[in-house]
Amino acid sequence: MKRRILSGLNTILAALICVFIGLLLGFIILVVFSWSSLASKGDPYTFGKVIEQAWSLGFQRILLGGFYQLNWKIPPGNQALRSEIAKVAPLLLCGLSVGFAFKTGLFNIGAAGQYTIGAFGAYVFALVLGMPWWVCLIASMLFGAVWGAIPGFFKAYFNINEVITSIMFNWIGLYMANTIMYGNGSGVMYNALESKNWKLSIKNPGAIIPDLDVDSSIKFADKSTFVKAFTNPATIGVFIAIAVAIVVFIILNKTVFGYELKACGYSKTAAKYAGINEKRNIILSMAIAGALAGLGAGLYYLTGTEQWNPQENKALPAMGFDGISVALLASSNPIGTIFSAIFKSHIATGGPKMEKTLFPSEIADVISGAIIYLCAFMLLFKNKLAKLLGRLFLSGDAPKGGVK
Amino acid sequence: MDDYVIEMLHITKTFPGIKANDDITLQLRRGEIHALLGENGAGKSTLMSVLFGLYQPDSGEIHKDGKLVKINNPNDANALHIGMVHQHFKLVEVFSVLDNIILGAEDTKFGLLHKEEARKKVEMLSRRYNLMVDPDALVEDISVGMQQRVEILKMLYRDNEILILDEPTAVLTPQEIEELIQIMKGFAAEGKSILFITHKLNEIMAVADRCTVLRKGKYMGTVDIKDTTKEELSRMMVGRDVSFTVDKKASEPGETVLSVRNVTVPSKLHNNNAVKNVSFDVRAGEIVCLAGIEGNGQTEFVQALTGLEKTSGGSITLCGKDITHATIRKRALTGMSHVPEDRHKHGLVLDYTLEENMVLQRYFEPEFQKFGFIRKKKVRSYAQNLIERFDVRSGQGPLTIVRAMSGGNQQKAIVGREIDRGTSLLVAVQPTRGLDVGAIEYIHKQLVDVRDGGGAVLLVSLELEEVMSVSDRILVMYEGEIVGEFDPKQTTVQELGLYMAGARKQPQFADAAYIKKEGGDRQ
Numbered sequence: 026m027k028r029r030i031l032s033g034l035n036t037i038l039a040a041l042i043c044v045f046i047g048l049l050l051g052f053i054i055l056v057v058f059s060w061s062s063l064a065s066k067g068d069p070y071t072f073g074k075v076i077e078q079a080w081s082l083g084f085q086r087i088l089l090g091g092f093y094q095l096n097w098k099i100p101p102g103n104q105a106l107r108s109e110i111a112k113v114a115p116l117l118l119c120g121l122s123v124g125f126a127f128k129t130g131l132f133n134i135g136a137a138g139q140y141t142i143g144a145f146g147a148y149v150f151a152l153v154l155g156m157p158w159w160v161c162l163i164a165s166m167l168f169g170a171v172w173g174a175i176p177g178f179f180k181a182y183f184n185i186n187e188v189i190t191s192i193m194f195n196w197i198g199l200y201m202a203n204t205i206m207y208g209n210g211s212g213v214m215y216n217a218l219e220s221k222n223w224k225l226s227i228k229n230p231g232a233i234i235p236d237l238d239v240d241s242s243i244k245f246a247d248k249s250t251f252v253k254a255f256t257n258p259a260t261i262g263v264f265i266a267i268a269v270a271i272v273v274f275i276i277l278n279k280t281v282f283g284y285e286l287k288a289c290g291y292s293k294t295a296a297k298y299a300g301i302n303e304k305r306n307i308i309l310s311m312a313i314a315g316a317l318a319g320l321g322a323g324l325y326y327l328t329g330t331e332q333w334n335p336q337e338n339k340a341l342p343a344m345g346f347d348g349i350s351v352a353l354l355a356s357s358n359p360i361g362t363i364f365s366a367i368f369k370s371h372i373a374t375g376g377p378k379m380e381k382t383l384f385p386s387e388i389a390d391v392i393s394g395a396i397i398y399l400c401a402f403m404l405l406f407k408n409k410l411a412k413l414l415g416r417l418f419l420s421g422d423a424p425k426g427g428v429k
Numbered sequence: 430m431d432d433y434v435i436e437m438l439h440i441t442k443t444f445p446g447i448k449a450n451d452d453i454t455l456q457l458r459r460g461e462i463h464a465l466l467g468e469n470g471a472g473k474s475t476l477m478s479v480l481f482g483l484y485q486p487d488s489g490e491i492h493k494d495g496k497l498v499k500i501n502n503p504n505d506a507n508a509l510h511i512g513m514v515h516q517h518f519k520l521v522e523v524f525s526v527l528d529n530i531i532l533g534a535e536d537t538k539f540g541l542l543h544k545e546e547a548r549k550k551v552e553m554l555s556r557r558y559n560l561m562v563d564p565d566a567l568v569e570d571i572s573v574g575m576q577q578r579v580e581i582l583k584m585l586y587r588d589n590e591i592l593i594l595d596e597p598t599a600v601l602t603p604q605e606i607e608e609l610i611q612i613m614k615g616f617a618a619e620g621k622s623i624l625f626i627t628h629k630l631n632e633i634m635a636v637a638d639r640c641t642v643l644r645k646g647k648y649m650g651t652v653d654i655k656d657t658t659k660e661e662l663s664r665m666m667v668g669r670d671v672s673f674t675v676d677k678k679a680s681e682p683g684e685t686v687l688s689v690r691n692v693t694v695p696s697k698l699h700n701n702n703a704v705k706n707v708s709f710d711v712r713a714g715e716i717v718c719l720a721g722i723e724g725n726g727q728t729e730f731v732q733a734l735t736g737l738e739k740t741s742g743g744s745i746t747l748c749g750k751d752i753t754h755a756t757i758r759k760r761a762l763t764g765m766s767h768v769p770e771d772r773h774k775h776g777l778v779l780d781y782t783l784e785e786n787m788v789l790q791r792y793f794e795p796e797f798q799k800f801g802f803i804r805k806k807k808v809r810s811y812a813q814n815l816i817e818r819f820d821v822r823s824g825q826g827p828l829t830i831v832r833a834m835s836g837g838n839q840q841k842a843i844v845g846r847e848i849d850r851g852t853s854l855l856v857a858v859q860p861t862r863g864l865d866v867g868a869i870e871y872i873h874k875q876l877v878d879v880r881d882g883g884g885a886v887l888l889v890s891l892e893l894e895e896v897m898s899v900s901d902r903i904l905v906m907y908e909g910e911i912v913g914e915f916d917p918k919q920t921t922v923q924e925l926g927l928y929m930a931g932a933r934k935q936p937q938f939a940d941a942a943y944i945k946k947e948g949g950d951r952q
């Protein structure tokens with residue numbers, strides 16, 4: 026038991042080290058930018074000033090994320106925080122999607138496409154069929170599931186690598202969804218005036234995920250306060266997403282189904298020997314991964330925070346790929362994914378808050394990019410760490426995976 | 430004074446929950462063949478991995494040619510001309526033989542691979558030592574015997590002088606073992622020093638100069654082979670007398686459990702069928718052994734029988750039900766258990782814990798699940814029970830990751846798991862592969878118990894000694910056909926050998942479409 030905890034602790038520690046080094050790298054880049062801007066102005070400057078500027082106009086704001094210049098009372102003051110929270114749900118679900126597939130031995134690089142199709146499904150049911158929000162949510166899941174299941178099917182029956190098929194299905198999904206939604210500029214889903222999809226609040230307010238409406242039940246001093254910020258539709262999405270993460274965790278670790286899926290992931294041949302239907306499992310696993318990504322899109326676009334833009338969204342939604350980094354940072358552990366999604370959303374919100382004239386907001390992306398790279402080296406850290414921890418708390422060192 | 434090439438002094442190595450090596454000293458003379466003997470999990474592979482730089486000892490020293498050396502990784506070992514063939518081979522399956530041999534020691538010119546010279550050297554070595562390989566074949570397509578030769582060539586290619594062979598003979602046929610022994614003798618005559626792990630005492634007696642014995646991680650002593658006997662060695666290793674014969678009463682076969690009719694299986698390697706028109710029965714209460722030289726269709730037959738591969742003709746009936754095209758799960762539920770030939774590929778999910786592997790064929794049964802949730806406590810106590818009964822040794826008991834277990838203990842776990850399922854038919858392929866003599870004795874007894882309890886056993890074995898002592902009936906397979914049926918009490922190893930080599934065929938098998946007559950008139 027002690028060893029179990031220790032190994033878990035070890036994984037968390039390794040992730041934290043990755044995060045720390047990633048942040049440090051980001052800070053160093055900011056310092057370089059800061060120095061070059063001061064130097065180019067020709068003013069006399071000191072090292073202290075360079076650091077000071079990199080910190081206060083840049084790094085501090087990344088770290089603060091949505092909390093930067095937070096003002097509970099005035100709506101625009103908590104806009105950033107709300108968007109930060111709203112983005113956690115889709116990030117988390119895309120992370121779960123990638124992580125779940127990964128645990129079962131599949132690399133789901135198709136989360137972006139499944140996310141797109143999930144959004145499409147939600148819009149079809151909300152704008153075309155005028156369905157209530159929960160139906161739309163289910164639709165987004167089902168659409169995503171289908172989009173995940175197809176590459177799974179090809180993998181299971183024709184042994185075509187799921188990476189290739191899902192990349193193709195990413196683009197097929199994107200162009201298909203966009204073409205249908207745009208409908209030559211006059212579709213039921215497309216609002217030519219705003220050149221975006223219709224706002225749900227105009228066309229079908231019932232499709233917006235309801236808020237908890239805590240305000241009326243709890244007597245709180247001020248309507249637009251803290252509570253409000255946490256009970257708007259977007260934030261309910263977060264709670265749903267966290268609940269899903271827990272369910273995924275339970276499925277993977279406690280159920281017969283999870284036992285089978287992981288067995289397939291670790292060893293296809295042994296799973297076959299055990300009589301596990303690996304073809305069915307591959308398809309199911311990809312379908313579930315797709316459903317998770319699709320639900321992520323549903324939880325985002327059904328909040329009304331933002332509308333899909335079929336003309337502008339010509340690149341695959343970054344959410345799907347951010348899901349990969351979120352899953353990596355959490356070593357595909359569903360519970361860990363909750364935290365890595367929050368972290369990712371936090372620094373992504375902080376990035377644009379930096380002084381634009383000095384620092385490009387992409388620094389936030391650089392930081393998360395660096396963290397992903399570091400995660401790839403995580404195994405290395407883990408062995409070293411395990412040794413260190415082992416020496417501190419137990420006698421002997423940890424097993425090296427590959428060596429028998 | 431003795432001329433030691435390698436001295437490992439007071440080596441101690443701990444793994445979580447277990448002291449794999451506890452103050453072990455091993456001295457290797459120049460030009461000798463030194464056997465390392467010990468029970469499964471005694472720490473042999475660990476000790477060799479320390480010498481090869483895969484593990485760092487907690488304490489102890491290694492001397493090469495009398496000088497203290499530090500071996501931090503296999504590259505250091507290579508630089509000291511130490512090479513190792515692992516218990517489970519470490520070849521890249523999708524690479525060619527040649528690429529595997531030069532991998533890590535590539536010759537480059539201006540940064541480009543320079544394979545011609547490598548090829549020449551490999552060809553020269555394989556001619557000189559009579560190690561036949563096809564340099565251009567992919568490793569995944571060649572037999573284990575050839576893979577072994579590739580591993581040996583890898584060491585020779587790197588000019589290694591100290592060769593570590595970890596259970597090289599466990600996967601070889603008797604013929605290949607004989608060849609390997611000659612090769613080893615040749616190396617020793619040239620002054621190379623060999624560390625040789627095996628569980629087969631006959632091999633030690635045949636080839637080794639000295640033998641070091643370990644027991645549960647401790648050093649028991651080193652003996653000169655010319656002054657010792659098999660019995661003495663096994664006593665040193667296990668701590669008690671081991672019987673090399675199997676006690677059993679005459680079998681009392683009952684109803685037919687398995688009935689195979691005209692089964693044909695296509696081959697993956699050539700256009701011919703690997704199994705041709707095979708028909709036989711196995712009845713309750715008997716152990717039938719499928720004997721033969723490796724590569725004569727036994728593997729393909731068993732894969733078809735157990736559902737891992739498809740048949741192209743014929744029928745298989747188990748407990749009265751036609752299972753010719755049944756899924757693997759269906760076969761298992763109808764009453765078949767299976768100790769597979771390849772424990773790493775099929776038998777175990779290496780990254781699962783021991784307890785998870787113990788229920789690999791049963792996790793879905795009501796005993797181990799409720800409403801789709803795994804009943805962890807039940808799994809734990811069940812695993813614990815099997816571990817005790819079959820003496821599966823590991824660092825952390827049911828929670829050990831199977832990958833970290835010793836090869837023999839992995840095997841014991843599989844055999845225990847399959848025997849305990851208590852199915853009508855047990856298909857066991859090389860069930861004692863890699864086991865120590867004590868464990869072999871125990872497993873043989875268990876097989877006989879299964880039989881006496883009314884189970885049918887189909888044993889596939891390459892070892893004639895095992896075939897002769899365990900089985901009640903022997904079927905010899907040659908080139909995909911059954912060519913003879915024998916009562917072990919009325920035949921000899923020599924006679925079997927003639928049939929296995931294809932020199933003879935019994936008249937009733939001359940007709941390929943032979944179907945067994947009703948009733949057991951051949952008793």
Ligand SMILES: Nc1ncnc2c1ncn2[C@@H]1O[C@H](COP(=O)(O)OP(=O)(O)OP(=O)(O)O)[C@@H](O)[C@H]1O
Binds near residue numbers: 468834
């Ligand atoms: N990487 C590892 N991590 C943890 N424990 C290990 C590891 N390698 C070996 N062990 C443990 O150390 C002990 C000795 O293992 P080792 O593989 O050296 O045995 P062995 O003598 O080679 O046995 P066998 O004859 O079965 O191959 C075993 O109990 C095993 O569980």
Ligand SMILES: [Mg+2]
Binds near residue numbers: 475516
């Ligand atoms: Mg071993």
